[in-house]
Amino acid sequence: MYLSMLVILLIFMNIAISGIVRENYIKERRETFDLRLESIAGSLRYYMATGEIDKYRDQINSILTLYGRDSDSDIFLLDRDNIIVGSSNGMSIGNTKDDYIVKRAFLGESEFEINTLDQEIMNIAYPIMSARDVIGVVYVVSSIGDIYDSINYLDKGLVIVSLVGIAIMAIVKFGFTGYVLRPLDSFSEAILRISEGDLDYKIEINTNDEFNDLAETFNSMTHKLKEADSHRKDFIAYVSHELKTPLSTIKLLSETMVHDENMNIDICKEFMEDISSESDRLTNIVNDLLTLMELEITEMKIDFEMANLKAIAEKVHSNMTHLAAEKDIDFRLSVAEELEFKFDPDRIKQTLINIISNAIKYTDRGGTVELKLYSEYDSVVVEISDNGIGIPEESLPHIFDRFYRVDKARARATGGSGLGLSIANQIVSLHGGKIEVESKLGEGTTIKIRLPYVV
Ligand SMILES: Nc1ncnc2c1ncn2[C@@H]1O[C@H](COP(=O)(O)OP(=O)(O)OP(=O)(O)O)[C@@H](O)[C@H]1O
Ligand SMILES: [Mg+2]
Structure with a gap:
């Protein structure tokens, strides 16, 4: 139970950790790019502002190529009509790009998106401002495979650490439970035997710890139970004997009287007196026993x-x-x-x-x-x-x-x-x-x- 909770907890923790780390990596990467893009935009602003892009294409492409090589990414320059007018790898010139981040960039916002469909890619669109107008957009396509590689590596590490943790917990738990349950088995066996009336049963534990003390206490308890039980049996034997004696005298005397038709009246009277005193004796015994029971049952009921x-x-x-x-x-x-x-x-x-x-x-x-x-x-x-x-x-x-x-x-x-x-x-x-x-x-x-x- 605890172990399965621990497993679920660890899974959630791993997901959370790798999520947080990935976010941080991407944020850091983007911030690095933003700094770079700021300087690229600065370098390109002049050429864009002239409106004579064809004239400066070589300069523009060499700036893009330099930065592209530097940051291991492809960088494109878009004019106001979303047309690619410069490229770090010399490709895609003349194509149109009008995705969501480009639109945002033309509104003056630097925007990015992560694309993990084919490869892990980060696209960033950065506006080139002149006064308050956006006169072009720098578009970066950069691989972030390295970030995902690190995350995968981290995930693997976390899984291994979790598995080791779970294994240690399992060993500790089952090892400990086994250690604790073994002596308890002896106790449940003893309780079962005693409840079946075997008051001679003794727990044998040689662990030299608290269980040993508990077993000794338990054994002395069963010993006392056995003594109490034997007192009870003696008591019942005594009581029945004491009650039987006057009863058999009464029976003997009365039967003699019934069978002896010619019994002398004086003897008859004497027998009757004996019967009467034997019944008094029975009454006394029963009363005394009731008093004793009452004292035992209502032990605290002494009326001071x-x-x-x-x-x-x-x-x-x-x-x-x-x-x-x-x-x-x-x-x-x-x-x-x-x-x-x-x-x-x-x-x-x-x-x-x-x-x-x-x-x-x-x-x-x-x-x-x-x-x-x-x-x-x-x-x-x-x-x-x-x-x-x-x-x-x-x-x-x-x-x-x-x-x-x-x-x-x-x-x-x-x-x-x-x-x-x-x-x-x-x-x-x-x-x-x-x-x-x-x-x-x-x-x-x-x-x-x-x-x-x-x-
Ligand atoms: N004062 C005494 N002198 C001599 N023996 C006594 C005296 N008091 C008690 N005993 C002895 O102790 C025994 C126990 O006394 P206890 O009063 O419990 O029983 P009992 O007198 O025999 O019967 P019960 O009191 O129940 O009618 C008596 O049987 C008697 O042998
Ligand atoms: Mg007495």
């Missing part, structure tokens, strides 16, 4: 507003005291100061509930759970400690993972699905805060939520 964390903590404390009381757990609250700052009150309340319910759930009867609030430098700290069963050290890095539970058998009894802490963690990190855990097996657990103290 000025709120009082002390008031929220007091509310949560009073709401959960009865839950603690069921297990004879002493649930204490200590808040040293008013803590007014910007956070999402609903989400933070949910976080407190999730962590406090863990503390109560994983603490034996008669234990203690404490909720403490205070500020430290530029953060607000919510500390929830219990003297419960504790978390084994090897489990600590995993407790925020979805569906992670330290003791699955025990979790079944307590009804946990392993989503509470991962929701809490998500909410706190969306606030720009973090959660720290300290725990000792058999001694208890302390969880600290640090939130930025933004007012």
